[in-house]
Amino acid sequence: MSKSAGFMRALKCRECGREYPLEATHVCEFDFGPLEVAYDYGKIKKSMTKAALAKRPQTMWRFRELLPVAGEPTVGTRVGYTPLVKADRLAKWLGVREAWVKNDAVNYPTLSFKDRVVSVALSRAKELGFETVACASTGNLANSVAANAASAGLDAFVFIPADLEEGKILNSLVYGARVVGIRGHYDEVNRLCAEIAGKYGWAFVNVNMRPYYAEGSKSMAYEIAEQLNWKLPQHTVVPMASGSLLTKIHKGYQELIQLGLAKDSKPTVHGAQATGCSPISAAYKQGMDFFKPVKPDTIAKSLAIGTPADGFYALKVMKETGGASDDVNDDEIREAMSALAECEGIFTETAGGVTVGTAKKLVASGKIPAEDSVVLCVTGNGLKTLDAVQGHVGKPAGIKPSLREFEELMEKDGKVKSK
Amino acid sequence: MAAKKKAARKAKRKTKARKTARLWLMFPPKLITQPVVWELSQKFPVITNVRQASVTDEIGLVCLELDGLADDVKKAITWLGRKGVSVEPVEINVIES
Numbered sequence: 001m002s003k004s005a006g007f008m009r010a011l012k013c014r015e016c017g018r019e020y021p022l023e024a025t026h027v028c029e030f031d032f033g034p035l036e037v038a039y040d041y042g043k044i045k046k047s048m049t050k051a052a053l054a055k056r057p058q059t060m061w062r063f064r065e066l067l068p069v070a071g072e073p074t075v076g077t078r079v080g081y082t083p084l085v086k087a088d089r090l091a092k093w094l095g096v097r098e099a100w101v102k103n104d105a106v107n108y109p110t111l112s113f114k115d116r117v118v119s120v121a122l123s124r125a126k127e128l129g130f131e132t133v134a135c136a137s138t139g140n141l142a143n144s145v146a147a148n149a150a151s152a153g154l155d156a157f158v159f160i161p162a163d164l165e166e167g168k169i170l171n172s173l174v175y176g177a178r179v180v181g182i183r184g185h186y187d188e189v190n191r192l193c194a195e196i197a198g199k200y201g202w203a204f205v206n207v208n209m210r211p212y213y214a215e216g217s218k219s220m221a222y223e224i225a226e227q228l229n230w231k232l233p234q235h236t237v238v239p240m241a242s243g244s245l246l247t248k249i250h251k252g253y254q255e256l257i258q259l260g261l262a263k264d265s266k267p268t269v270h271g272a273q274a275t276g277c278s279p280i281s282a283a284y285k286q287g288m289d290f291f292k293p294v295k296p297d298t299i300a301k302s303l304a305i306g307t308p309a310d311g312f313y314a315l316k317v318m319k320e321t322g323g324a325s326d327d328v329n330d331d332e333i334r335e336a337m338s339a340l341a342e343c344e345g346i347f348t349e350t351a352g353g354v355t356v357g358t359a360k361k362l363v364a365s366g367k368i369p370a371e372d373s374v375v376l377c378v379t380g381n382g383l384k385t386l387d388a389v390q391g392h393v394g395k396p397a398g399i400k401p402s403l404r405e406f407e408e409l410m411e412k413d414g415k416v417k418s419k
Numbered sequence: 420m421a422a423k424k425k426a427a428r429k430a431k432r433k434t435k436a437r438k439t440a441r442l443w444l445m446f447p448p449k450l451i452t453q454p455v456v457w458e459l460s461q462k463f464p465v466i467t468n469v470r471q472a473s474v475t476d477e478i479g480l481v482c483l484e485l486d487g488l489a490d491d492v493k494k495a496i497t498w499l500g501r502k503g504v505s506v507e508p509v510e511i512n513v514i515e516s
Contacts (some may be wrong), residue, residue, distance in 0.1 A: 015471070031471050032482050032509050133428055136514040161514070186514070187506070191496075194508030205514055242512055268444055293445055293505050302516035307445070309511035351516075 004072040007044050011035040015314070021071075023267055024128055024208040034309070035211045037068040045259050050230070059220035060116055066255055067219065068212040069123045075152040076119020080219050082107050084227035089343035090356070095363045098373035100233070102224055102342070104380065105348050110147045110347075111170075111381035112140040113220060113245070118148050118205060120216035125203035131155060132202040136193035139168050139302050145205055146177035157202065159193050161186065165387075176226050183216070217245045221252025224260050224375055232256070232267040233375040234369050237359040239351045240271040240280050240325070241303040243314030249377070250317045270367065271314055272334060272358030274298035274350075280311045284325035287317060295396040299330045299388045300350040302380060324367040328357035334392050336360065337382065347382030357377075434482040437452065440496065441509035446479030450503055463487070463495040482509065 005163055012020040016035030026035050045063040056062035060080025061073050083103045091099035104113040118141070125133055134157040135145045141157045149156035158172045162181035172179050182189045197207035205213050232253050238246040250269050256262040273281040276298025279291035291311040296304035308314070318325055328336065333350055336357030343348050348356075356374050362368045382389070401404040446455065460467050461471050465487035473480045485492050507515060 027441070027509055032470040032484075033471070078454050117436050135516065138514060139516045141488070141515045159514075187500070190513050197510075197513065207510055207513060210510070241516055288477060289474075290473065292470070293449075304516070305512045307505065307507055307511050327509065368473055 004070045006068075007039050007047070007065045008070065009038045012038040020216050022068075024130070024203060026208050026210045027048070035213050036163055037211050039066065039255075040412040041255070041258055048259065048261070050191055050261065053226070060119075060216075060223065062066045063219055063222040066222065066252075067120055069120065070127050073119065074126050075122035075125040075154075076109075076115060076148050076358065078108050078121045079115045080107065081223055084224060085272045085344060085346070087203070087344045087376075090340060093339050093343055094356075094374070095370055096359075096368060096374055099359075100224075100228075100373070101344060101345055101346060102220060102375055102377050104220065105346060105352065105378050105382065107252060109151070110140070110143045110345055111384065112144065113150065113217070113377075113379040115141045116219050117213045117216035118144040121203065121205040121209040121213035122148050123153065124212040125205075125209055126152065126154070128203070130203035130364040132157065132200075132201075134159065134197070134204045135206055136160070136190070136197075136204075137206075138164055139384065141146050141170040141206065141415045142168070142177075142179075143175075146172040146175035149177065150175040155202070159189075161189050171384075179407045180237070187408050200290050214244050214248060217248035220245075220251035220377065221249040222256065223247075227255050228375075230256075232262050232265050234265070234372045235268050235270060235323075235362075235374040236270055236377065237355050237362065237368075237374060237382070238362055238377045239274050239303055239355045239379055240308065240311075240314055241305045241351075243271070243280055243306045243310035243312075245302035245379070246314045247272050247310055247317050250321065250358060266321070268321045268323045269317055270323040271318055272355045273327040274326065274354050275306045275327040275329040276300070277306060280304060280308055281325040281327040282374045283311070283315055284318060291315070291324045298333075298350075299385075300354050301331055301385070302349060302351045324362055324365075326358045326365070326367075328354055328361065332357045337389060338393065340378070341382070346378065346379045347383040349380035349382050351380055352378040352382070352390045436489045437487065440485045440492050442483050442485060442496070443507045443511055444479075444481045444483055444499065445505040445507070446474075446481070447503055447505075448477060451479045452456045452477075452487060454484065455499070455502060457503060459495055459499065462498065463491050465491050466493050 013033045048065045058081040087099045107115045118411045132155040136159040156177040158179045162183040197204035202415035257264045275294035283291040293307040333353035337353035468484040470481035
């Protein structure tokens, strides 16, 4: 383990506040609450000034004091700093004055926001002396662990439910990761993965490395603030699976306020879910602090977590910031994916459709006032979920190699512009 | 013969192996008033240790440590599932997208 802790102070229980050494551990021994990284903000304030930031490369690591590595990052050094796109045409579709899209669909190297959390987890894993990394995943996380581990020369194990679609498996196998398909019910697979993580001395990114891993999500918040010239957005709409991303975006904004890098303009954070898996949104609508577990049934597979580990904390953040939560069905998800693609030229996976569709609902219900500005977090690329839109976006017109046939087609279409 | 003996020794070790499971139990409304944890400790020779709990009209949440022989812990978890209690590891959702 690195002797220096960098800008980190300790791991701290989110329930009881007990502190632990900065090791590969994730649960409080007293109450089994989740552990989170605590920082030395006094030290960070002296190092992370706007002038210092301006000279740094445009990756998420420009905010490295606020990311949990002791030394310089060693894995995924080019991750992040994805475009924040001013989306005027989408704003009209949403019915709001101003909209921005934080586009992690083009994050490097595996086209999803998971590259942020994985590069942090693997950089920290290397500092702690691990040579093998692992994860249990059905999609983006597996791809990111496999790719980033390959580039870092680490061995990678990826655990998946045995019935996962072949396309998703290929995206991990291609990087040379050891992929293990587990037969059985989802709950059994989930419990076995936790058991394997406990038994083998690997860096399991979303288990024993979780306190470090989850912090990577904060970089999205720092980038949004800096790209808005250090103004925090009035509203941010975040997709929710476990709920972790939403809580970390909130934490990121609060840290910038604490460090004096952004003014406290009371940013509101809203959560988006798919109706077919909406335990957090349902709890919000019923005014409950806890969610009820559900069996997922949605095309938004990357958000299909029926028992969200951070659901309780996500509900708390929305309550504290005056945010709201809503959900959209499969048709609304596809419609929103098309709207984002047709208005802004951004093809998102189904989770992005959930964010955009939910934002529209929140504007319609007045939870996001029409005269306000909103940032939408798009977390993955549409090329990963082609099956979700297959048969729903029309078909190409077919003609013979004849100008006459083409002109007939244009006449029939009737929408052709002369220039 | 030697292989048979080795397998028998392995099986014996397996049944004798102890295990501690850290779990979140989620009780649906119909089970909230039932003494499920007590019943569990009567049915299986496992040590139950509640570490956190929250009970409302809508849901009962219990963070439970289960300690015992690996087979007994496994059987106890299966029984809870059949009873209608949702049993998650303490990390809750280990499988992510």
